[in-house]
Amino acid sequence: MAAEHREGREVSTEMQLESMYQEIILDHYRHPHHKGLREPFASQVHHVNPTCGDEVTMRVDLKGDVISDISYESQGCSISQASASVMADLLIGKSVEQAREVQETFLRLMQSKLDGPEFAEEHEEVLEDAVAFAGVAKYPGRVKCALLSWMAWKDATAQALDDTESGVKA
Amino acid sequence: MVVNSQFLDTDAIRKDFPILQRTVHGDKPLVYLDNAATSQSPQQVIDSIVEYYSLHNANVHRGIHVLAEEATALYEGARDKVAAFINAGAREEVVFTKNSSEALNLVANVLGWAEAPYGIRPGDEIVISEMEHHSNIVPWQLTAERIGAKLRWFGITDEGRLDLSNVNELINERTKVVSLVHVSNILGTVNPVETIVKRAHEVGALVVLDASQSAPHLPLDVQALGADFVAFTGHKMLGPTGVGVLWGRRDLLEELPPFLGGGEMIQTVTMEKSTYAGLPHKYEAGTPPISEVIALGTAVDYLNGIGMDKVAAHEHAITEYALGRLQDVEGLRIIGPATNEDRGAAISFVLGDIHPHDVGQVLDEHGIAVRVGHHCARPVCVRFGIPATTRASFYLYSTPAEVDALIVGLDQVKRFFGV
Numbered sequence: 253m254a255a256e257h258r259e260g261r262e263v264s265t266e267m268q269l270e271s272m273y274q275e276i277i278l279d280h281y282r283h284p285h286h287k288g289l290r291e292p293f294a295s296q297v298h299h300v301n302p303t304c305g306d307e308v309t310m311r312v313d314l315k316g317d318v319i320s321d322i323s324y325e326s327q328g329c330s331i332s333q334a335s336a337s338v339m340a341d342l343l344i345g346k347s348v349e350q351a352r353e354v355q356e357t358f359l360r361l362m363q364s365k366l367d368g369p370e371f372a373e374e375h376e377e378v379l380e381d382a383v384a385f386a387g388v389a390k391y392p393g394r395v396k397c398a399l400l401s402w403m404a405w406k407d408a409t410a411q412a413l414d415d416t417e418s419g420v421k422a
Numbered sequence: 423m424v425v426n427s428q429f430l431d432t433d434a435i436r437k438d439f440p441i442l443q444r445t446v447h448g449d450k451p452l453v454y455l456d457n458a459a460t461s462q463s464p465q466q467v468i469d470s471i472v473e474y475y476s477l478h479n480a481n482v483h484r485g486i487h488v489l490a491e492e493a494t495a496l497y498e499g500a501r502d503k504v505a506a507f508i509n510a511g512a513r514e515e516v517v518f519t520k521n522s523s524e525a526l527n528l529v530a531n532v533l534g535w536a537e538a539p540y541g542i543r544p545g546d547e548i549v550i551s552e553m554e555h556h557s558n559i560v561p562w563q564l565t566a567e568r569i570g571a572k573l574r575w576f577g578i579t580d581e582g583r584l585d586l587s588n589v590n591e592l593i594n595e596r597t598k599v600v601s602l603v604h605v606s607n608i609l610g611t612v613n614p615v616e617t618i619v620k621r622a623h624e625v626g627a628l629v630v631l632d633a634s635q636s637a638p639h640l641p642l643d644v645q646a647l648g649a650d651f652v653a654f655t656g657h658k659m660l661g662p663t664g665v666g667v668l669w670g671r672r673d674l675l676e677e678l679p680p681f682l683g684g685g686e687m688i689q690t691v692t693m694e695k696s697t698y699a700g701l702p703h704k705y706e707a708g709t710p711p712i713s714e715v716i717a718l719g720t721a722v723d724y725l726n727g728i729g730m731d732k733v734a735a736h737e738h739a740i741t742e743y744a745l746g747r748l749q750d751v752e753g754l755r756i757i758g759p760a761t762n763e764d765r766g767a768a769i770s771f772v773l774g775d776i777h778p779h780d781v782g783q784v785l786d787e788h789g790i791a792v793r794v795g796h797h798c799a800r801p802v803c804v805r806f807g808i809p810a811t812t813r814a815s816f817y818l819y820s821t822p823a824e825v826d827a828l829i830v831g832l833d834q835v836k837r838f839f840g841v
């Protein structure tokens with residue numbers, strides 16, 4: 253698509269954009285994974301990004317200390333949609349501890365400003381497909397979009413663990 | 423090139439605005455279409471701030487030295503300019519605030535605190551509309567909650583106009599105040615102030631007008647409008663941030679209690695009790711934004727130099743052109759009036775399924791500045807069942823070529839996202 257138009261002055265603009273809108277992001281945006289709320293679930297949260305109106309309802313299910321399912325319903329821009337999809341792919345099946353490491357590393361990636369690409373390369377093993385978001389880090393206006401579902405997941409998981417500990421849900 | 427006799431000489435005007443000469447993202451000329459969020463300032467306005475701090479800086483109303491007198495004269499001179507600009511009956515009716523939001527909060531608070539007959543009491547009704555900026559929703563919610571008054575609102579028609587079908591039921595004997603946006607910042611709608619004022623005054627309700635998007639763009643005559651309070655903000659009318667205006671009818675401002683307490687707003691202070699200064703100082707506690715007020719006066723001079731009727735005609739012509747071109751973009755849906763009658767120069771739209779955030783990002787990469795989101799008017803987005811819009815908004819320096827750039831940009835957006 254965009255590659256066909258790499259000529260003249262267009263080159264720099266399209267390349268700039270592609271540094272943020274990696275093909276992986278656009279694919280997940282067009283065909284999101286794990287979208288649509290599923291049962292069973294241990295907890296559900298609703299998060300919004302008040303500056304742009306992006307919203308996500310996130311469900312997490314646990315089996316022991318393994319994230320057995322993540323499902324969500326959401327509306328928002330390509331970055332926030334793709335981020336939810338990539339995250340669900342990555343975290344389902346991981347232990348809570350492993351998943352937290354991924355989440356924390358992703359958060360650091362989003363805080364890395366212009367160093368996104370180097371940071372992503374260094375932590376590729378942990379981040380896997382989420383390295384595609386490295387280019388987003390230099391757009392402060394979009395970092396919140398990328399983080400929305402990750403923050404919702406963190407919150408939902410904390411609630412699920414609390415409930416398990418207090419014995420509300422077995 | 424589009425020729426329309428209504429257009430201003432934008433080549434000449436743009437030379438006054440240094441920011442319009444700059445490029446972004448390397449070599450792209452800036453196409454600034456975010457004027458409803460904030461406008462740019464001409465060199466004259468910028469110079470007046472520099473000149474104030476270089477030559478006249480002092481606190482106002484507080485000294486007998488030369489600088490204090492000069493600063494006071496400049497500050498009060500700006501009040502005269504603003505009063506004339508909106509055809510206020512008296513200069514004392516012009517109160518400087520921080521912005522529109524503070525002006526609206528002022529009114530919502532003092533009406534909450536006031537004695538009869540103006541004070542809002544439990545069970546009284548406050549009427550706003552679904553197309554208000556959050557700055558004209560939240561202050562009234564706060565007052566209504568505190569007092570136990572009822573907040574009600576006008577709906578919006580599918581066309582993006584105020585739904586007047588139930589005006590006589592909505593504004594009734596229990597209504598204490600009607601607070602309405604003059605020109606919507608998200609839909610572009612110009613509301614029928616006359617109809618609302620007539621009905622509100624019939625039942626003894628006060629009318630507050632949020633003129634944030636009208637004062638900068640069309641001739642505003644507060645006496646002819648007939649409202650009781652009018653609020654607007656300096657940074658949307660070529661002025662700096664940090665200064666807004668509340669115009670209020672003198673008899674009301676005299677009667678109502680003060681808003682903020684402090685220096686300047688008092689007559690005498692004892693440890694037990696104070697008496698308050700006369701208008702307008704009663705509502706200007708503390709050191710005001712002096713350089714900002716003076717620069718706002720310069721912005722008013724600049725607008726007068728062009729002529730507000732000519733500014734309005736120019737924007738009307740640009741909006742006409744933009745509406746036509748946007749409607750030719752496949753998959754684009756305008757949110758708000760699609761025709762140019764009773765319409766301001768802000769146009770919101772959605773482009774297929776592409777999220778406005780993504781639209782704005784690609785446009786920005788091409789040097790085109792628009793606003794995306796809910797524009798501090800979230801209930802409008804909810805009303806139209808959309809998460810957000812992209813908004814292009816014009817001003818006296820906007821050109822048809824910038825509209826053309828936007829159209830090209832939108833094609834690039836569609837191409838980028840593969841639609």
Ligand SMILES: Cc1ncc(COP(=O)(O)O)c(C=O)c1O
Nearest residue numbers: 521522523555557607632634655
């Ligand atoms: C219609 C309307 N009302 C109120 C405001 C608030 O203005 P300010 O942020 O300067 O207080 C704005 C602008 O943001 C506006 O467009």
